Amino acid sequence: MFCNQCEQTAGGKACTVKGVCGKTPEADLLQDLLIYNLAGLSEAYLLAQPKGYDASDVDFFIMEGMFATLTNVNFDPERIKAYLEETSALTEKIENTYQVKSSFDKIPAASMDELINLAKEYEIDPKFKEVWGEDIFSLKLCVLYGLKGIAAYAYHAHKLGVWDQEVYRKFKQLLVDVYKEKGDLEAWVKRALEVGELNLKVMELLDKANTQAFGHPVPTKVPLGTKAGKAILVSGHDLEDLYELLRQTEGRGIYIYTHGEMLPAHGYPELKKFPHLYGNYGTAWQNQQKEFVNFPGPIVMTTNCLMPPKEEYKDRVFTLGPVGFSGITHIKGKNFSAVIEKALSMPGFTEDNPGKEVMVGFARNAVLSVADKVIELVKAGKIKHFFLVGGCDGAKPGRNYYTRFVEIVPQDAVILTLACGKYRFYDKDLGDIEGIPRLLDIGQCNDAYSAIQIALALSQAFGVGVNELPLSLVVSWYEQKAVAILLTLLYLGIKNIFLGPSLPAFLSENVVSFLAENYNIRLISEPEKDLSLMLKA
Known part of the structure; x- marks a missing residue:
């Protein structure tokens, strides 16, 4: 096996014997085969679309199938085999009905052992570095892993009845391109940013789906x-x-x-x-x-x-x-x-144990409803800085960095947080600044959309670009949804991101240099040192 898609990958390079997450080599091979097969289905769909083909249920299936290949989602070879069989059946049906033919190899019905052996031919593997070159291979992985993150968000939105045909078309084309287009470095940087743009749209769709169905979050x-x-x-x-x-x-x-x-x-x-x-x-x-x-x-x-x-x-x-x-x-x-x-x-809990309380519900509507007060506090010098400290949590040592960072942030600063990275400090009482809590939980990882809208609103209010705001991003990453969000931030031109606890293993040295030179992305170091740099910026 070869899997380098998450932050905990073995040795900071790749899992090659068994996934640190617990994924078996068999499951990994079948997932890679499934992605290839979904790309074939996507190409057949795209070829049939000009002839009138449109099937939102098939789009939803593609999103679910891709979602099943994310880290810590599906470990079951039998379930993955079922996705493979359905993918092949859908591809064949489209090709026969619309007289089109995908250029991808057909994945036949086969036993589990036969499929696993076949999957070895389609494994996402370092050998592709020889075919595409190290940097293009790196960017193709950025695109592929970003698409996985998008698939997860699109899946949730679609379940609630919200989707966009053009988003799905672009998704399918990018997935096909991963396998069929070589291109040059510039072309793949452009595609990576297209993934970021697409993810922004999908997060907007999911925000719409959730708020239409369940209302806007309230504190x-x-x-x-x-x-x-x-x-x-x-x-x-x-x-x-x-x-x-x-x-x-x-x-x-x-x-x-x-x-x-x-x-x-x-x-x-x-x-x-x-x-x-x-x-x-x-x-x-x-x-x-x-x-x-x-x-x-x-x-x-x-x-x-x-x-x-x-x-x-x-x-x-x-x-x-x-x-x-x-x-x-x-x-x-x-x-x-x-x-x-x-x-x-089962017995359930036998007695009450109240414990602490934490506050949630500070999505964009809640925060922007008090934007005037926040702006006044900034102008009066009572709020001097905003920090977005959030992202994925994980087990690797070094993540206590985020706890320590929040502890030393000045009292005249507000901390926005989201996703499970907040568990490093979510129950700390950080007080408030004239009624505005210093710790604002914006929501899940997809609520990065809310954080972006808050930042854009502040930039408009102060008449400066987002990069000129007294705003610092301290991001922890773990899996592929974080990759999609990072690409969105790059698409928006947001710079000076502090990323950790380690850099993604799938980034080549040249790609890392490109991100540092063009976006000033840097790896976290020591909380005190990084905080000093942020406050001087």
């Missing part, structure tokens, strides 16, 4: 303790899945707890109206194996990040959508009866 206190009673834990990102579970558990005497990236769900009016949506249990994804053991109810994984479950709780983990793991019950459709039955059969 909300979320208990971190527990309440006596039956319990279900929901992790991941999918708000529709959480809504359906809340609806189906009404009046059943079960409290619903969020975990990981689902924490911001408490700020959405249409979700918080359910009184049995109680609080948040646990912290970021990398701690789940020790935290899930002690949760006295079933656990629902709606998206990444799933870690290989321990035997102590494996029988009470349920997966949805693209998520999969061998031996775990997968829910098809929206029927949560098996989860509810499991919750009712």
